Amino acid sequence: MPNPKKINFKLFFRKNFRRLEGFIFYLKAYLSPRQFIYLSCFLVGISSALAVIILKTFAHWVYVFAQYIDTILHLPYSNSTLPIIGIVLTAWVVKKMFDGSLEKGTSQIMYAVAKKSGIIPKKQMYAQIITSSLTVGMGGSAGLESPITITGAAFGSNFAQNYRLSYKDRTLLLACGVAAGISAAFNAPIAGVLFAIEVVLVDVSITAFIPIMISSATGALVSTIVLDEDILITFSKQLGFDYYNLPFYIILGIASGFVSVNYARTFRKIEHYFSRLRIGPIRKAFFGASILAVLIFFFPSLFGEGYNSIKILATSNPQQLLDNTVLQDFKDNAWVLLLFVGATLFIKVYATSITLGSGGNGGNFAPSLFVGSYLGFVIATFFNMLGFVKLPVSNFTMVGMAGILSGLFHAPLTAIFLIAEITSGYSLMVPLMVVSSISFAISKRYEPYSFDIKNLADKGDVFTNDRDKNILSAITVSRLIQTQIQTIKLAPTLEELVEKIAGHNQVLFPVINDKNELLGIINFEEIKPFLFNQFKIKYTAVKDIMSPPKEMINYDETAETIMEKFERSQADFLPVVENKVVIGLISKNALLEAYREKLKTIIIE
Numbered sequence: 001m002p003n004p005k006k007i008n009f010k011l012f013f014r015k016n017f018r019r020l021e022g023f024i025f026y027l028k029a030y031l032s033p034r035q036f037i038y039l040s041c042f043l044v045g046i047s048s049a050l051a052v053i054i055l056k057t058f059a060h061w062v063y064v065f066a067q068y069i070d071t072i073l074h075l076p077y078s079n080s081t082l083p084i085i086g087i088v089l090t091a092w093v094v095k096k097m098f099d100g101s102l103e104k105g106t107s108q109i110m111y112a113v114a115k116k117s118g119i120i121p122k123k124q125m126y127a128q129i130i131t132s133s134l135t136v137g138m139g140g141s142a143g144l145e146s147p148i149t150i151t152g153a154a155f156g157s158n159f160a161q162n163y164r165l166s167y168k169d170r171t172l173l174l175a176c177g178v179a180a181g182i183s184a185a186f187n188a189p190i191a192g193v194l195f196a197i198e199v200v201l202v203d204v205s206i207t208a209f210i211p212i213m214i215s216s217a218t219g220a221l222v223s224t225i226v227l228d229e230d231i232l233i234t235f236s237k238q239l240g241f242d243y244y245n246l247p248f249y250i251i252l253g254i255a256s257g258f259v260s261v262n263y264a265r266t267f268r269k270i271e272h273y274f275s276r277l278r279i280g281p282i283r284k285a286f287f288g289a290s291i292l293a294v295l296i297f298f299f300p301s302l303f304g305e306g307y308n309s310i311k312i313l314a315t316s317n318p319q320q321l322l323d324n325t326v327l328q329d330f331k332d333n334a335w336v337l338l339l340f341v342g343a344t345l346f347i348k349v350y351a352t353s354i355t356l357g358s359g360g361n362g363g364n365f366a367p368s369l370f371v372g373s374y375l376g377f378v379i380a381t382f383f384n385m386l387g388f389v390k391l392p393v394s395n396f397t398m399v400g401m402a403g404i405l406s407g408l409f410h411a412p413l414t415a416i417f418l419i420a421e422i423t424s425g426y427s428l429m430v431p432l433m434v435v436s437s438i439s440f441a442i443s444k445r446y447e448p449y450s451f452d453i454k455n456l457a458d459k460g461d462v463f464t465n466d467r468d469k470n471i472l473s474a475i476t477v478s479r480l481i482q483t484q485i486q487t488i489k490l491a492p493t494l495e496e497l498v499e500k501i502a503g504h505n506q507v508l509f510p511v512i513n514d515k516n517e518l519l520g521i522i523n524f525e526e527i528k529p530f531l532f533n534q535f536k537i538k539y540t541a542v543k544d545i546m547s548p549p550k551e552m553i554n555y556d557e558t559a560e561t562i563m564e565k566f567e568r569s570q571a572d573f574l575p576v577v578e579n580k581v582v583i584g585l586i587s588k589n590a591l592l593e594a595y596r597e598k599l600k601t602i603i604i605e
Contacts, residue, residue, distance in 0.1 A: 021162075028163055037169060041176040041211040044159055045218030048152035048180035051129055052219070053226050055144045056185065059137040059304060079139055080297045083355070084289040086138025090131045091285035091359035098127055100281065104361055106146050107453040109153045109178065109200055118170040119161065124154035128361065135360035139303045141292060141351035146363020146452075148185055152177030152219075153200075172208055175200045179212045180219030182414075187223055191418035192216035198411040199450075240427045241395075246434070248391055249399065252379050253435040256403025257442025259345075259375055260368075263408060264443075264451030267353045267364070274357030281359055288358020295351050299344050300324055302351045306370040310401075313341070313377045314394045338381050345374035364452065368408045369401040376400020398423055399431045406436035407443035410450040477559050480594060481576050483584040487512050488522060488546075508573040510582045511546045517580045520546035552577055553586055562591060 024043075028036050062082070094102045103124070112120050132147035156177030160170035175196040183192030193209070193216045277284055296302050301309035301321055312320050319331040322340060330336040352367045380396035383389050398419055406415035416432045447454070488511045509522045522545060550569035553562055555578040565574060566588045576584045 024163065036163075037172070037211055038214060040159060040163070040165075040169075040173055041215040042218055044152070044156045044173055044176050045180035045215035046222060047155040047159075048148070048177045048215070049184040049219040049222035049226075051151045051155070052148050052181055052184035052223060054129055055133055055137075055148060056227060058133045059144060062137040062139070062304075079300065079303050080293040083139035083141070083292050083296060083303070084286065086134045086136075086140055087289040087292070087355065087358060087360040088282060088285045089138075090134045090140075090361055091281045093131060093134065094359070094361075095281050097130075098123060102127055102131060102361060103150070104146070104356065105363065105452050106149050106178075106199065108150060109174065110453055112153070112157065113171055113174065113200065117167050118157055118174050120150075120154045120157040120174065122154070122158055124150055125158060126151075128154075131361035135355065136304055136362045139296065140289075140355040140360040140362055141296070141302045141304070141306070141348070141367070142355045142360060142362025143305055143364060143366025143369075144362065145182065145185055145365035147361060148181040149178045149195075149363075152179075152181035172211055175208070176212055176215035179216040182219075183216040184219035184223035184227075186418060186422055187220050187227075188418050188421035189213070189216040189220040191414050191421055192219060194417055195411060195414040198414050199409065241430050242392075243430075245389075245391055246431075248379065248383060248389070248396075249431040249434050250438065252376060252396060252400055253403055253438030254442065255375060255379060256372065256400065256435060256439035257407050259371065260404055260407025260439060260443045261446045262346075263349045263368075263371060263404070264447050264454070266349045267451065268454070270350065270353035271357040274354075285359035288354045289360075292351055292354050292358075295347060295354075298326060299340075299347060299351075301344055302348060305366040306348075307366065310370060310373040310397070313373055314397045318377065318393075334381070334385060338378060338385070341374050341381075342378050345371055345378060348374070364408065365405070368404045372401035372404030373397045374400070375404065395428060395431070399428060399435050402432050403435040403439040407439035408451060410440060410444060412436040412440045477557065477562060477586075478555075480590045481555075481584040481586050485510070485585050487516075487582060489513070506585075508575070508585055510575045510585075512582055516582055518549070518552065518575055518577055518582045521549045521575060522546050549575055554578070555583060559591060559594075562586065566591070 024039075027039060031039065094100060109120075112118055128147035128151045132142075132144055136142050136144050153174045154177070156173035156175070157170060160173045165173070178200050179192040179196035181192070182195045183189045186192075193212050196212050196216075197208075274284065274288060277287075279287070292302075300323075309321055312318060318341075319337055321344075322328050322331045322337060325340075327336055327340055348367055348371050352362075352364060356362060376396035376399055377393060379400070380391040380393040384391055384393065402415040402419040405418065406412040409415075415436045416429070419432055420426050420429060486506050486509060488509045507524050509524065510518055511520045511522060513519055550571050551565040551574050553565065553574050553576045555576060562574075572588050573585050574588075575582055576586050
């Protein structure tokens, strides 16, 4: 027999939720559109902050539990087993609850903006919380910020859909959710705003700043009130900037750029390896998690987000990192500590890519801060050990985080202000700017796109800083293809061709073989002179008048590349093929008309 109290609770929740929803609809009718947007971004900010609180709290207490097992129950290295449980559980949940697929990474936000009119599925409002809690909370070597941003974006998108807001407002609230998530995760409202603008809304107007700032401030405020300071990554100890150390900060910036490039390329290779494994998701999760467990056994700081180890590095007792490791007897040896931190720095990318590639859920934001802090520590400690200079290790540890974050995500402003905010001051602003800008320049030279969106960027599926490209990327090319066309086979004479194309308004006729593969084209305008010569009509073969196409369009090409082909060929129509098989024609006028309609929609909204 069902529990009446449980049923009453559900009814109570649904009833009050509908009342709240109705009240917001009432406010929408009463308030001006701009006022309602301000209210909406405030509500989205609260929702995103609550998601951050759930994720961060769960991850923190699992970490505390793991340390309790190791220290109180005297079961050394037991935290190596927790990631196996967490990643396998994540794969099982994805398989059973989310139909075997779950979109990961902030690239999905950009894809939603570029290709889905800012619409993110409802399941992303809770799917990221559940899966990333299991993965990262139980020790998976990844970060929670990417799931946080997707969750925040989903709150913003679905709020806008529910209250029937326009595409422009929907995209704005999506960005508000992202800003609130980052702001709440670090208690860094400025960084939240900049991340939303640098990464999500690359083509932003000044009117978007106020709503994004409201959401970001709301997220930071809720996080500050509810979350314990130990859960957030904050630093209170730092020294002022000494300009004599500038050459060493330049070295850190150069190193950050190349380490970022290495991280991005290594991550993609390992992720690609796991994507090609032809085994079931549970077995793949167990296989990858087992490798991760071995890495954590030797390098315990790879467990979870790693923020606690970053705090240890920034203190005066970094040798604590060797506790509960096979090297704990060498804690007092500075060179052993340096080599251990250096090795961990380069192994982190393997731990993170294995975590995510094998089926876990998380992101690379926290790993980028992890790698950056370790890199800064290694460089400062190395030069100090040489004996000719005394560098502030804690400063380099913190500035290094900005270097990798800037190089990896191509977001230098976010990197600068995030580290400035979590260090509770701006005394390191000059080295932050130097290191972030150098790292960004080097990374941009070798990796034109942020590694998180490179796959989408290669397909033309994300927005750029070019408005024309943004509009073209939003056009669905498949809708423009004319599939009902007349094709020509290699008939013996032009006379038979004329009989076949009579009555058609078509200008371009693809010539195909028996497999429907494109052999060439016949342009009706070019064969007109033949039509007034009976001799040529009777004795000219099709193969004699057909010509190779100036350009061919592949079915999966983007509107941007198609427009480039039209410009090169100066043609009005081009054939569309898929695996060499002709499937239709596309008109330059149709593409231009689609561009105009999309531009008109954006301007009106």
